[in-house]
Amino acid sequence: MTNTSPPHHVAIVMDGNGRWASRRFLPRIAGHKQGVDSLKRCARACDARGIKVLTVFAFSSENWQRPQEEVSGLMDLFAIALGREVPQLKADGVQLRFVGERQGLSSRVLKGIEQAEAATAANQKLVLNVCFNYGGRWDIVQAAARVAAQGLVMTEQSLSQMMSLAHVPDPDLVIRTGGEQRISNFLLWQSAYSEFFFSDKLWPDFDEAELDRAIQSFGHRDRRFGRVSGQSRADAAPTVAR
Numbered sequence: 001m002t003n004t005s006p007p008h009h010v011a012i013v014m015d016g017n018g019r020w021a022s023r024r025f026l027p028r029i030a031g032h033k034q035g036v037d038s039l040k041r042c043a044r045a046c047d048a049r050g051i052k053v054l055t056v057f058a059f060s061s062e063n064w065q066r067p068q069e070e071v072s073g074l075m076d077l078f079a080i081a082l083g084r085e086v087p088q089l090k091a092d093g094v095q096l097r098f099v100g101e102r103q104g105l106s107s108r109v110l111k112g113i114e115q116a117e118a119a120t121a122a123n124q125k126l127v128l129n130v131c132f133n134y135g136g137r138w139d140i141v142q143a144a145a146r147v148a149a150q151g152l153v154m155t156e157q158s159l160s161q162m163m164s165l166a167h168v169p170d171p172d173l174v175i176r177t178g179g180e181q182r183i184s185n186f187l188l189w190q191s192a193y194s195e196f197f198f199s200d201k202l203w204p205d206f207d208e209a210e211l212d213r214a215i216q217s218f219g220h221r222d223r224r225f226g227r228v229s230g231q232s233r234a235d236a237a238p239t240v241a242r
């Protein structure tokens with residue numbers, strides 16, 4: 001059985017900015033700047049296609065290991081882009097959420113994050129989760145620590161409730177651009193039953209046509225969630241509690 005409606009939640013590993021720049025003999029940060037434009041275009045396109053949640057991997061826990069110049073360039077770009085783009089995102093009905101470890105971020109970036117979240121908190125059209133200083137393993141560990149700190153019994157449900165994306169359903173479709181086919185410590189917990197689409201396009205070149213190809217491919221997937229094809233959720237044998 002295939003999917004007739006678009007994915008509710010799309011998550012993207014926006015890979016390929018550096019290569020996009022290098023191929024044009026430009027500094028890598030020029031690729032990241034184009035990446036911001038590509039993200040704006042993509043958010044608008046997702047909204048136009050009825051997608052309700054978009055989650056993007058903007059800076060991983062491991063990206064601190066990049067050359068100092070690139071890390072500080074990305075931090076500057078992030079702070080500048082937040083200041084510049086939030087009014088339009090607010091007007092477009094986008095709710096911005098930042099997901100990741102906040103300790104260790106500069107006060108300038110933290111201020112931008114807090115202001116962007118406060119300014120767009122009431123918006124409902126599209127939730128845009130920006131994973132920043134994020135790692136899937138970090139997320140699982142912080143959730144487990146919170147379960148333990150609250151003295152709760154460790155179950156899939158209690159852990160899920162403490163994960164950093166507990167405010168949205170799990171991603172239906174995970175897209176990775178840039179030609180690599182790996183998860184790179186992105187949504188390890190949340191992507192358990194996501195469909196994957198790998199695009200050879202570099203992130204700055206990711207356009208509406210490529211998004212449509214990903215959605216079309218998703219439309220042909222038979223999502224069984226461990227059941228058999230065509231079986232409804234109601235028709236499942238009783239399971240042991242997890």
Ligand code: FPP
Pocket residue numbers: 014015016017018019020032035036039057058059060063077078081082130178
């Ligand atoms: C991966 O490409 C991309 C990143 C590590 C950064 C992505 C960041 C943005 C698109 C900017 C987001 C900004 C805001 C305001 C949300 P890469 O550098 O690994 O590319 P490569 O594989 O070609 O080297």
